[in-house]
Amino acid sequence: MNDKTRPQEPSEAALIGPPAVELRKITKTFGAVVANDSVDLTVSAGTIHGIIGENGAGKSTVVSILYGFYTADSGSIEINGEPATITNSADAIERGIGMVHQHFMLVPNFTVLENVMLGSEDGFFLRKGKAATRKELQRLSDEYGLDVDPDAVIETLPVGIQQRVEILKALRRGARILILDEPTGVLTPDETDRFFDILRGLRAQGVTVLLITHKLREVMEVTDGVSVMRRGKMVTHKQTSETTREELAELMVGRRVELTTPRIHVDSGPIALEARNLTWRGTRGIARLRNVSLTLRAGEILGLAGVSGNGQSELLEVLSGITPVQEGQVIIGDRIINKNKPTDPAELRALGVAHVPEDRHKRGLVLPFEARENAVLGYHAGSNTGEGRLLSPRALQGHCETLMERFDIRPTNPKLSAAGFSGGNQQKLVMAREIEPEPSIMLIGQPTRGVDIGGISFIHAEIMARKAAGCAILLVSVELDEIMALSDRIAVMNAGEIVGETSREDADYRQIGLMMAGVSGAGDAA
Amino acid sequence: MTRLPAWIEYLLIPIMNLALAFAVAAIVVMLIGESPIDALTVMINGAFVYEGALGYTLYYTTSLIFTGLAVSVAFHASLFNIGAEGQAYLGGLGALLVALALQDWLPIILMIPLCIIGAAAFGALWALIPGWLQAYRGSHIVITTIMFNFIGAGIMVGLLSGSLMRPGQSNPESLLFEDSARMPQLHSLLGELGIEIGRSPLNLSIVFAAFACFGVWLLIWRTRWGYALRAMGASEPAAHYAGVPVPRMIVTAMCISGALAGMMAINTVMGDQGKVTLGFPAGFGFTGIAVALMGRSHPVGIILAALLFGALLQGGSELDFEFQTITREMVLLIQGLIILFSGALSLMFVPWMERRFARKEIA
Numbered sequence A: 001m002n003d004k005t006r007p008q009e010p011s012e013a014a015l016i017g018p019p020a021v022e023l024r025k026i027t028k029t030f031g032a033v034v035a036n037d038s039v040d041l042t043v044s045a046g047t048i049h050g051i052i053g054e055n056g057a058g059k060s061t062v063v064s065i066l067y068g069f070y071t072a073d074s075g076s077i078e079i080n081g082e083p084a085t086i087t088n089s090a091d092a093i094e095r096g097i098g099m100v101h102q103h104f105m106l107v108p109n110f111t112v113l114e115n116v117m118l119g120s121e122d123g124f125f126l127r128k129g130k131a132a133t134r135k136e137l138q139r140l141s142d143e144y145g146l147d148v149d150p151d152a153v154i155e156t157l158p159v160g161i162q163q164r165v166e167i168l169k170a171l172r173r174g175a176r177i178l179i180l181d182e183p184t185g186v187l188t189p190d191e192t193d194r195f196f197d198i199l200r201g202l203r204a205q206g207v208t209v210l211l212i213t214h215k216l217r218e219v220m221e222v223t224d225g226v227s228v229m230r231r232g233k234m235v236t237h238k239q240t241s242e243t244t245r246e247e248l249a250e251l252m253v254g255r256r257v258e259l260t261t262p263r264i265h266v267d268s269g270p271i272a273l274e275a276r277n278l279t280w281r282g283t284r285g286i287a288r289l290r291n292v293s294l295t296l297r298a299g300e301i302l303g304l305a306g307v308s309g310n311g312q313s314e315l316l317e318v319l320s321g322i323t324p325v326q327e328g329q330v331i332i333g334d335r336i337i338n339k340n341k342p343t344d345p346a347e348l349r350a351l352g353v354a355h356v357p358e359d360r361h362k363r364g365l366v367l368p369f370e371a372r373e374n375a376v377l378g379y380h381a382g383s384n385t386g387e388g389r390l391l392s393p394r395a396l397q398g399h400c401e402t403l404m405e406r407f408d409i410r411p412t413n414p415k416l417s418a419a420g421f422s423g424g425n426q427q428k429l430v431m432a433r434e435i436e437p438e439p440s441i442m443l444i445g446q447p448t449r450g451v452d453i454g455g456i457s458f459i460h461a462e463i464m465a466r467k468a469a470g471c472a473i474l475l476v477s478v479e480l481d482e483i484m485a486l487s488d489r490i491a492v493m494n495a496g497e498i499v500g501e502t503s504r505e506d507a508d509y510r511q512i513g514l515m516m517a518g519v520s521g522a523g524d525a526a
Numbered sequence B: 001m002t003r004l005p006a007w008i009e010y011l012l013i014p015i016m017n018l019a020l021a022f023a024v025a026a027i028v029v030m031l032i033g034e035s036p037i038d039a040l041t042v043m044i045n046g047a048f049v050y051e052g053a054l055g056y057t058l059y060y061t062t063s064l065i066f067t068g069l070a071v072s073v074a075f076h077a078s079l080f081n082i083g084a085e086g087q088a089y090l091g092g093l094g095a096l097l098v099a100l101a102l103q104d105w106l107p108i109i110l111m112i113p114l115c116i117i118g119a120a121a122f123g124a125l126w127a128l129i130p131g132w133l134q135a136y137r138g139s140h141i142v143i144t145t146i147m148f149n150f151i152g153a154g155i156m157v158g159l160l161s162g163s164l165m166r167p168g169q170s171n172p173e174s175l176l177f178e179d180s181a182r183m184p185q186l187h188s189l190l191g192e193l194g195i196e197i198g199r200s201p202l203n204l205s206i207v208f209a210a211f212a213c214f215g216v217w218l219l220i221w222r223t224r225w226g227y228a229l230r231a232m233g234a235s236e237p238a239a240h241y242a243g244v245p246v247p248r249m250i251v252t253a254m255c256i257s258g259a260l261a262g263m264m265a266i267n268t269v270m271g272d273q274g275k276v277t278l279g280f281p282a283g284f285g286f287t288g289i290a291v292a293l294m295g296r297s298h299p300v301g302i303i304l305a306a307l308l309f310g311a312l313l314q315g316g317s318e319l320d321f322e323f324q325t326i327t328r329e330m331v332l333l334i335q336g337l338i339i340l341f342s343g344a345l346s347l348m349f350v351p352w353m354e355r356r357f358a359r360k361e362i363a
Helices: A012-016 A059-066 A089-094 A112-117 A126-144 A159-172 A189-204 A216-222 A245-253 A312-319 A345-350 A360-364 A393-406 A423-435 A453-468 A480-486 A509-516 B006-032 B036-049 B053-076 B084-102 B108-137 B141-160 B186-192 B205-222 B224-234 B236-241 B246-273 B284-294 B299-322 B328-344 B350-362
Strands: A021-030 A033-043 A048-053 A074-079 A082-084 A097-100 A177-181 A208-213 A225-230 A233-239 A271-281 A287-297 A300-305 A327-332 A335-337 A353-356 A441-445 A472-476 A489-494 A497-503 B173-176 B275-277
Touching (some): A126 A189, A189 A216, A189 A509, A208 A216, A287 A312, A360 A423, A360 B236, A497 A509, B006 B036, B006 B350, B036 B053, B084 B173, B224 B236
Parallel strands (some): A097 A177, A300 A489, A353 A441
16 A cells, blocks of 8 residues: 555544555646546545545545546455446446535425436336335335435425435435535535434445545535545545644645634724615516615625525615616615616726626626736726727736736736636635725625635735725625624525624624524524 | 737637648548648639639639628627528529519619619518517527528429419519619620620629628627627627617617528629529528638628638639539538538637637747
8 A cells, every 4th residue: 555645543433344446646737737646545434534635635526536527547446345447437336436516416396206216216117116215215215314305306406315316316316425516605504513413324334435525624524434525636634533634724724824814803884885675576576685785894894694595686786776676675886776866887896886796707707818818808898908999918918917916816928818717816816806995895605605715815805905905895705604704794585585794703603603504583594 | 918919819819720621621531532732723723813713713702702691790799690501592592573563664774773682681581570470589599591492492383383483484483683673793794894804693682791891890890789699609798787688689680691692692683693593592591501611701701701612612623523423412521521620620620729829928
């Protein structure tokens, strides 16, 4: 065995049998990129094993090889001690490997039963397969405590339950090794806790769990062992009980990182933006915002916490002028925006409102455009694109180079299309573009989604610096840690309402978690 | 992700696709019992060598440049304008109405620009309605532009066999353009300078087509409007976020597209026939879609693709003339193959190329 690989201390299960998964010297390249460089991984049977690493560290590639999406260029795989060739997911399923993807692979308008049955219909007519699946679901629910109503339609279920269905799907196909790719991204703290209970239950039943994540807190809480990857290489394997968050972070990044952003205190100034009683209904008349009021003050960060899909996106879109105000009003300085006096993103930019959208791929960037073209998106009417009537490629180039230097965006190639940058650098490009005109108000959505740890601290420092410069900032994030680290005040959204607001000093993790889950109202998280 | 070098992507792959289309066409010619080499020789001679042949080829090219540009401007906004045919048809009406109203009073130097404006305006009008319906009512542009082709054809039949029909005619044809509203043909222009070239309908419109190419390039790649248009075409949510008034952009883009399609009429109607005839766009509006696709919606590509299709048309009619067994439909077949291999199957070689390229990269 490789001397770099430190095998785990034999756990109870490992003593009984061979490791559930053993990867040796797995190498995989995509063109010039080495995604996995001689990666070793040993996972003892019946344990929860975390794989951590920054974006692009190669952790998704490893599990994709294990699940048969890619075939390794070299290296070997052993499952339960037997050499295995896995060339497609059918091979993987046959060997008892199941995978739950970050983005669920469920048919939204099918029932739980239909989704679980998909792929094992057993014959031309559905009757037999349905009956068999129903029985199987009952068995699984008894065995693992995974309660789901088989006749509920997927799209009506909360995400936590949808995830349970994904796990059931894998178990239904006989999975004894379960790969979970960033499973907690969409869960409330409370749902995460329950999800971890499920994982512990699975482990008790002898299921081996591979947990791919970037959240160190979760690794510490639920895993038995952890493997750290960096730039395609397996850096180390550790027993979770013998390591710390700080150590793992350092191993992931390869240098010491500050997990907390130094806070800068400035006295908050006058009200810069005020939203009063905003109510907004979607296409089917469902209220996505209910009577939302908030104020942003100069030199202050208001953090908006909440589980994804509780109205934060709609609020950002209304405040940034992308969707029109329906009821209520938004007041920026002398300008009152309401149903009769609508606005648009261009006007708001002119009023000094910058917007970092939640979804940089869909909104924040035009992916096929070059970086220098993206660097003026929304500001293309201004002088950054050239002084004359025509666009000046030279002006675009110069402007982009300036931004790239100031915000350390790599590679420093303004002609590279936005799609060619890593998530962190894409986000930096968006941040750079929005910060550069020195706005007086910033609406920031999910600033560090899919951004690596090094990038996160950089972006957090930039946000803090804007606040220190007197900018009024609304920070929307599903990462409670991020909200806690940056905000001066914290508001919590649930089901389109702001259910509570506290100052940072009085904020309590647990209490905010409960508000996010909507505990005060009817329990919608089932 | 690997990216292919520009010379492979923009030169080698199109040439390979084209070669494949011709290879398959050669097989068909052989099956008919003719020699592909002979057929190709006839086509090349017919398109470029015989007296006046080049003129005809360029005349067709001119029409295709206008319709190709029209489709490409809409493409940049990710709109599929199938209606260039109808917009060109109505463009002919626009030119005719301007001519009939003013040609007895104004000199040619004023008439030509005015007629062009008339053609462009009517083409734009015919695209405005589908564009507006798409932007503000969500009616799909493909459906509405197809329907507008039929509506336009209906209107034109009505007018050409009714109020605009030339007296003493049995065919549905319009009143005539006087000399003051005709686009000068190149052979007569050059003849006055003492240069003799073969007679062909090639006329000054080709100069306007060249201006249009430059204008479209400038508009799409060098103006803020073009930037916004491309942003909208590549990502509507991002354009919306950037403050681009999306519905208005859709309408404007369609109007420009329609105007370019309408200008195709000046080549045919003012440059050649001197009258508006029934169905004069003759499919050039549809071929414009293929031209835009093959030319990657870039003016330079469109010029090359238009030249190719123009040569095929002209060479093909020669083919029909020379061979008993090969008919005009053969040209349609070759056109179809080119569209198949360069349009629908244009990415066929790409994975193979990427593998080769990737291998080189590692070594």
